[in-house]
Amino acid sequence: MKYSNVLFDIDNTLINSADLIASLLKKGADREGVHMPLEEYRQRIGRPGQQILSEFGVRNWRRVLDRYMVGFDESMNELTYFKGIEPMLNALLAMNIKVGVVTSKDRVQFDKEIGHFPIIANMSMVTTADLTRNPKPSGDPIAYTLARFHLVREQTLYVGDSIFDMQAAKNAAVDFAVAAWGALPDDVFKDAKYRAETPNDIVEIVQ
Template sequence: MYKLIVFDIDGTLLDTEVAVLKGLKKCLNDHHNIIVELKDLEFAIGMPGDEVFANFGINDDGFSYSKWIKYVDDFKDEIDLFNGIEDTLQYLKKKNITLGIATSKTRYEYDTTVKSFGINDYFDHVVCIDEVSNPKPHGEPLLKILNEANLSNNEALFLGDTSFDIECARNADIDFGLALWGAHEKCKEMCNKYFSTPEEICELLAK
């Protein structure tokens, strides 16, 4: 039985893909005269911002990233909780499961997005990208949560939707579960535990 379940945000808790990619497309177009189709930006999902812009030869000390985040807010009406997430979080808390978040969002982004959906009180531990020296796919975000929760690797499960999340779990030596409701199908080949709906997490713990 897992005692700790850690969630990624984008593509796992929140359906943010359209807003994130539209914000990136607008940033590249407005500030760098780079025109890219949304489908050609899917590689950026789950990737730290500096690495995304490095793919376009852009290194401007965070200027582009700050603009990207601002533009995502322009499309916030296209962001929502995935179906079943809040019921699943309620169930896990009733089972006394410790809940955490490991995200590539900054603390500011977390405060201005996740909190607006009213689910932040479910989480006992939140580690953002600007609170670690080595963000995902390094294992440090998960190891930091394990240390805070005073739990061992074999007591934790990390739920995410990208290859970066999969690598992060491997690097921290903890179990990983792929959130198929937000993941691209190709990631399914990279792991042996996956969930089609959030409710399946509850079914796992009920066994």
């Protein structure tokens, strides 16, 4: 095998959720009197919500995130895996590949939002944003995962849909595959080693 470990981002890599997240953050910020175009939020998905809101000048970001959690929970039935994700994850597990997630969600968000996706919820390797001082695009969350789960850096692949995911992989010195099925079409992934057009491409990359 080319890789023994595959780590994934969650939003818009495994789950088709970025549009919902962007919409809920915008609605919350609008209530606080901060008006930014929806596309500005969408371009920043992959970073913690607190960072996005703070960058836009939302002072009461905690209140926005509290409302976001309620709205997200009410909209859970809208969310699905991308087509091909479940077969891809099952194929990797059948190959004895260690599979985990490194996400910009904190643990409370992860536990609340991922219960509807048991394959992710039952992963033994989960790194949430509150486990390191610096979230993505810092390499700290991936480096933390390597150390905590005793993963060999050269045998680890990180898969994500955003520029922030690519930067995190580069900063952690692990190979990166862009999940093109969830990525924004205009983003340029110059530091990606692989471009996966479909989830099954990840299985082929690992072999």
